Amino acid sequence: MSTETTHVHADGAAHGEHEGMTKKRIMKVLYILLGITAFEFFIALVVAPHFPGAHWINPIYIVLTLLKAFYIVAYFMHLKFEKLDMALAIIVPILFIIGLILVLTNESHYWIDLRL
Amino acid sequence: MSTAVAQPVDEVKSTPWSGGRSPFDVEYGKLMMWFFLLSDAFTFSTLLISYGALRFSAPTWPAPSLVFQSFPGLIEHGAPLVFVGLMTLILILSSVTMVLAVEAGHRNSKKEVLTWMLLTIVGGLMFLSCQALEWNHLHSEGFWWGHVPTVEVMKEFFRGNPSVSQMTMTSHQFANLFFTITGFHGFHVFSGVIINIIITINVLIGTYQKRGSYLMIEKVGLYWHFVDLVWVFVFTFFYLV
Numbered sequence: 001m002s003t004e005t006t007h008v009h010a011d012g013a014a015h016g017e018h019e020g021m022t023k024k025r026i027m028k029v030l031y032i033l034l035g036i037t038a039f040e041f042f043i044a045l046v047v048a049p050h051f052p053g054a055h056w057i058n059p060i061y062i063v064l065t066l067l068k069a070f071y072i073v074a075y076f077m078h079l080k081f082e083k084l085d086m087a088l089a090i091i092v093p094i095l096f097i098i099g100l101i102l103v104l105t106n107e108s109h110y111w112i113d114l115r116l
Numbered sequence: 117m118s119t120a121v122a123q124p125v126d127e128v129k130s131t132p133w134s135g136g137r138s139p140f141d142v143e144y145g146k147l148m149m150w151f152f153l154l155s156d157a158f159t160f161s162t163l164l165i166s167y168g169a170l171r172f173s174a175p176t177w178p179a180p181s182l183v184f185q186s187f188p189g190l191i192e193h194g195a196p197l198v199f200v201g202l203m204t205l206i207l208i209l210s211s212v213t214m215v216l217a218v219e220a221g222h223r224n225s226k227k228e229v230l231t232w233m234l235l236t237i238v239g240g241l242m243f244l245s246c247q248a249l250e251w252n253h254l255h256s257e258g259f260w261w262g263h264v265p266t267v268e269v270m271k272e273f274f275r276g277n278p279s280v281s282q283m284t285m286t287s288h289q290f291a292n293l294f295f296t297i298t299g300f301h302g303f304h305v306f307s308g309v310i311i312n313i314i315i316t317i318n319v320l321i322g323t324y325q326k327r328g329s330y331l332m333i334e335k336v337g338l339y340w341h342f343v344d345l346v347w348v349f350v351f352t353f354f355y356l357v
Contacts, residue, residue: 023219030212037204044181044197044356052275058357065352069345076215076341078334085132086140090150097161104169111173 029075036068149335153342156304160346163300164353167293174286176278180355183273183290188249200355203246204347207305210239211344218337221330226319229330233316236340240309247302251295259291294354301350304343311336 040061048057074080079087132139140147171177181196188199213235220228258265264287265273267280274283315336324330 023216026212026215026219030208033208034205037201037208040352040356041197041201061352061356065348068348072211072341072345072348076211076344077338083132083139083141086142086147086150089140090154093154094157097158097165100161100165101168104165105172108169108172111169112175115173115175 029071032071033068036064040064143331146335149338163297170289176274176282177286178273178290179275184355186253188253203243204351206239206243207344207347210236211341214337214340218333221333226325230319237309237312240305243305261292261295264288264291301346308340308343
């Protein structure tokens with residue numbers, strides 16, 4: 001029974017690696033990352049100068065940054081191919097950062113009133 | 117009556133969380149690297165979020181496209197984001213060579229692992245050199261921890277017409293945050309290069325060949341990709357936003 005389990009386990013691991021690590025897929029992720037970065041430059045150098053003081057540009061940058069972060073963590077760091085329990089152990093604590101962002105950005109609006 | 121109900125209460129469970137093996141199916145060292153990176157992610161977030169809070173609360177801020185518009189040694193003015201674009205490209209490419217080293221490790225191909233690891237180290241050193249040029253350029257303009265350029269120079273970095281006291285205050289904040297955060301990131305890159313060199317020497321002398329597994333490449337790979345990941349955020353929040 002134990003040999004059987006080992007066999008199944010090894011099979012699963014090999015499958016996971018194969019899924020994550022082909023050269024073709026690595027190159028695909030590279031092109032996606034370069035494409036997103038190029039798009040960011042396009043916005044910063046071509047689009048943004050036409051809209052001085054626009055508030056919708058920064059959210060675009062942040063979404064694109066999170067998208068890049070997803071591709072790096074999921075594919076380069078292989079987290080997409082780890083067990084779900086493993087992925088959650090890393091991702092759930094990261095959510096606490098959102099709390100700090102909300103608290104401090106909210107607080108900073110009071111600071112600016114104190115300064116002016 | 118009750119003897120018929122011989123329920124297997126003490127049947128050995130075999131779920132991932134029943135003990136006896138890693139529920140995550142990940143080798144110990146790799147799991148610990150993940151948890152270290154998690155703690156490092158918190159450190160970088162506090163730095164970047166403090167930066168965000170200070171910048172949100174500032175009435176004015178040096179415009180990135182005006183501060184970062186030189187390509188040190190080639191173009192003095194009018195090339196916004198070009199140099200940092202090169203730095204980003206170098207780091208993304210060195211991340212790719214690292215994944216390729218991991219991929220070669222899965223096939224136990226010592227020669228390929230060696231090639232890709234060496235390219236990764238070269239990428240890291242190129243990034244550090246660029247960082248040094250960038251720092252040197254800002255330093256030559258007058259920025260440093262606790263130091264800002266003269267008012268005439270500083271004026272060129274601001275849009276609109278903020279007061280001198282406002283410019284001085286936010287330039288100080290900008291300088292301190294920029295050098296601290298990119299410095300902390302650069303120190304990570306430096307550590308990564310050192311770790312990569314040690315691991316490459318181990319590949320060269322056949323440590324992992326003997327061990328029969330190149331898992332160590334995966335572990336340093338995780339660290340290296342994390343450095344790339346942090347740069348993605350530093351790049352957005354210092355150079356784009």
